[in-house]
Amino acid sequence: MFNLILKDFKIGVPRFFLILPVLTGALMLIPGWIYMVVLFYFCWITIPNMLAGVRTQNDLMFTALLPVTKSDIVKAKVSVIVILELLHIVFAIIFGMINLSLYPDVVNYFFAPHMGFWGLCFVMLGIFNIFLLSLYYKTAYKYGVATAVAIGGAMLFAVLTQWIALQNSYVHDIFYGTGIDDTVVQLSILIAGILIFIALTVIGYRMANQRFLKVEI
Amino acid sequence: MLSLDVKQVSKKYDTFELKEVSFQLEKGYIMGFIGANGAGKTTTIKLILNMIRIDSGEVQILGKNIAEHELELKQIIGCAFGDVEFYSRSKIKTLTDVIKRFYKNWNDDTYYSYLRRFKLDENKKISQLSTGMKVKYNLALALSHGAKLLILDEPTSGLDPVARDNLLEIFQELVSEGEISILFSTHITTDLEKCADFITFIENGRIVKSAEKEEFVASYRLLNGKENQLNEVKDKLISYKKNSFGFTGLIHAEDFDPGLEINAVIPSLEEIMIYFAKKEAMYV
Numbered sequence: 001m002f003n004l005i006l007k008d009f010k011i012g013v014p015r016f017f018l019i020l021p022v023l024t025g026a027l028m029l030i031p032g033w034i035y036m037v038v039l040f041y042f043c044w045i046t047i048p049n050m051l052a053g054v055r056t057q058n059d060l061m062f063t064a065l066l067p068v069t070k071s072d073i074v075k076a077k078v079s080v081i082v083i084l085e086l087l088h089i090v091f092a093i094i095f096g097m098i099n100l101s102l103y104p105d106v107v108n109y110f111f112a113p114h115m116g117f118w119g120l121c122f123v124m125l126g127i128f129n130i131f132l133l134s135l136y137y138k139t140a141y142k143y144g145v146a147t148a149v150a151i152g153g154a155m156l157f158a159v160l161t162q163w164i165a166l167q168n169s170y171v172h173d174i175f176y177g178t179g180i181d182d183t184v185v186q187l188s189i190l191i192a193g194i195l196i197f198i199a200l201t202v203i204g205y206r207m208a209n210q211r212f213l214k215v216e217i
Numbered sequence: 218m219l220s221l222d223v224k225q226v227s228k229k230y231d232t233f234e235l236k237e238v239s240f241q242l243e244k245g246y247i248m249g250f251i252g253a254n255g256a257g258k259t260t261t262i263k264l265i266l267n268m269i270r271i272d273s274g275e276v277q278i279l280g281k282n283i284a285e286h287e288l289e290l291k292q293i294i295g296c297a298f299g300d301v302e303f304y305s306r307s308k309i310k311t312l313t314d315v316i317k318r319f320y321k322n323w324n325d326d327t328y329y330s331y332l333r334r335f336k337l338d339e340n341k342k343i344s345q346l347s348t349g350m351k352v353k354y355n356l357a358l359a360l361s362h363g364a365k366l367l368i369l370d371e372p373t374s375g376l377d378p379v380a381r382d383n384l385l386e387i388f389q390e391l392v393s394e395g396e397i398s399i400l401f402s403t404h405i406t407t408d409l410e411k412c413a414d415f416i417t418f419i420e421n422g423r424i425v426k427s428a429e430k431e432e433f434v435a436s437y438r439l440l441n442g443k444e445n446q447l448n449e450v451k452d453k454l455i456s457y458k459k460n461s462f463g464f465t466g467l468i469h470a471e472d473f474d475p476g477l478e479i480n481a482v483i484p485s486l487e488e489i490m491i492y493f494a495k496k497e498a499m500y501v
Contacts, residue, residue: 003315003318003319006315007315010314010315011304011312011315057305057306058302059303061268061301061303064266064268066319067289067291067319067320068288068319069287069288216263216268216269216270217263
C-alpha cells in the first residue's frame with residue numbers, strides 16, 4: 001500500500017495541492033473572518049481537481065494492472081486524501097495560532113480559531129469523507145455527485161454549528177465566552193472531533209471498499 | 218505447458234454477452250486474438266486480467282486461477298493497451314520509478330538494456346512518444362519485471378507498416394526461447410499472418426474457432442462461382458457476396474464438395490473475418 005501512496009504523490013497529486021495548504025492556511029491571518037472556509041478550499045479545489053486528474057490519466061486502469069489488491073487501492077487513496085486534509089488543517093492551526101497572538105482583541109462574530117473550533121473542523125472533514133468515499137467508489141470515476149453531496153454535508157454541518165453557537169447561550173459560552181479559556185473543555189472538543197473524524201473516515205473507507213469490490217474496470 | 222487457459226468463461230451485460238469463451242495458449246507461442254470491433258476482444262482480456270468479474274467459467278495462467286492468485290500472477294504478466302494512455306504528462310523516468318516498486322523481480326540492468334535497444338529516452342514524456350514507442354516502453358517494463366505472459370490489446374493499431382513490422386519481429390524474438398507467451402488482440406489480420414502461431418477468432422461474444430494458424434485458415438474455403446452455381450452451395454455457405462461475375466462466399470472446408478466446378482481457395486484471415494461479420498449482419 002505504501003507504494004500506491006507514493007505513486008499518488010509522485011504522479012497523481014499535482015505539486016500545487018501540496019503548496020495549497022500553506023496558501024489557504026495563510027487566510028487564517030484575516031482578522032474576524034469565517035475560518036471554516038479555509039478548510040473548505042480543500043473540498044472545493046483539491047478534491048474535484050485531483051479526482052478529475054485521476055480520471056483523465058486513466059489511473060484506475062493503470063493501478064488495476066499493477067499487482068495490488070482492490071482493498072489496497074481504496075486504502076491508499078483514502079490515506080492520500082487524509083494526508084492532504086491533515087496538511088490543510090495543520091497549516092491552518094499554525095496560522096490560527098499566529099492569528100490569536102496577532103489580534104487578541106478582535107471581536108469575532110464567527111468562530112475564533114481556538115482548540116474547540118479545530119475539533120469542529122475535524123468533524124466537518126469526517127462528514128465530508130464519509131459522503132465522498134462512499135459515493136465516489138460506487139464507480140471510482142464519477143466524482144461530481146460524490147463531491148457535491150460531500151461538500152453539501154460538510155457545509156450544512158458548518159452552518160448549523162455556527163448558528164447553534166450564536167443562538168444557544170451554553171454553546172456560545174464555550175466558543176465565545178469563558179469556555180475559550182477552559183483548556184479542558186477546548187481540548188475535549190478537539191479530541192472528540194479527532195475521534196469522530198477517524199470514525200467517520202474509517203466507516204467511509206469500509207463502505208468505499210465494499211462498493212469498489214463490485215466495480216468493473 | 219499451458220501459459221493461458223480460458224475455460225468456458227461467460228459474462229452478460231445488458232446489450233452484449235460473452236458466451237462460454239474457451240481457448241488455450243501454449244507456453245512459448247504467439248496467439249492472435251482476432252475479431253471485429255465490438256466482438257469482445259477487450260472484454261475477454263479484461264476478464265483474463267480479473268478487471269471484470271466472471272459470471273461463470275475460469276481463467277488459469279501458468280496453471281493457477283487468476284481470481285485466487287491475482288497478485289502472484291500479475292507479477293508475471295505484462296500488458297499493453299494500444300489505445301489507452303496512462304499519465305501521459307509524466308516522464309518515462311518518473312513513471313518507471315513508480316512502477317518498478319511494485320515488482321519483486323524488477324531488474325534495472327534488463328530495463329536499461331531494453332531502453333537502449335528500443336532507443337527510448339527516459340527523459341521524454343509519455344505524450345512525446347509515438348504509438349510504436351509507447352508499446353515498446355510497455356514491453357520494456359514487462360520484460361524488466363520478468364513477465365512470462367504478455368497480453369497486448371491492439372498493440373499495432375495506428376502504427377505505420379515499418380513500425381508494425383519492427384514490433385512483430387520483436388514479438389517473435391521474445392517467444393523464441395520458449396519462456397514468454399504472447400496473446401495479441403488485433404483486427405489487423407496481416408500482422409498475425411506474419412507472426413502468430415495460433416489464432417483465436419471471436420465474433421459477437423462467441424469463439425468461432427481457436428486453432429494453429431495454418432489449420433485455422435485451411436478449415437475454410439473461399440469460393441468463386443457463377444451466379445447459377447450459387448444455389449448448389451448457398452445453404453452451406455457461411456455468407457456470400459454477389460457481384461457482376463457471380464458470387465464469392467466462405468464455406469467450412471468439410472462442407473465443400475470438390476466435385477463441384479467452383480473455384481475454391483484457402484482464404485486469408487481478413488476474408489474469414491469479413492464473411493463471418495457479413496453472416497452476423499444477415500441475421501440482425
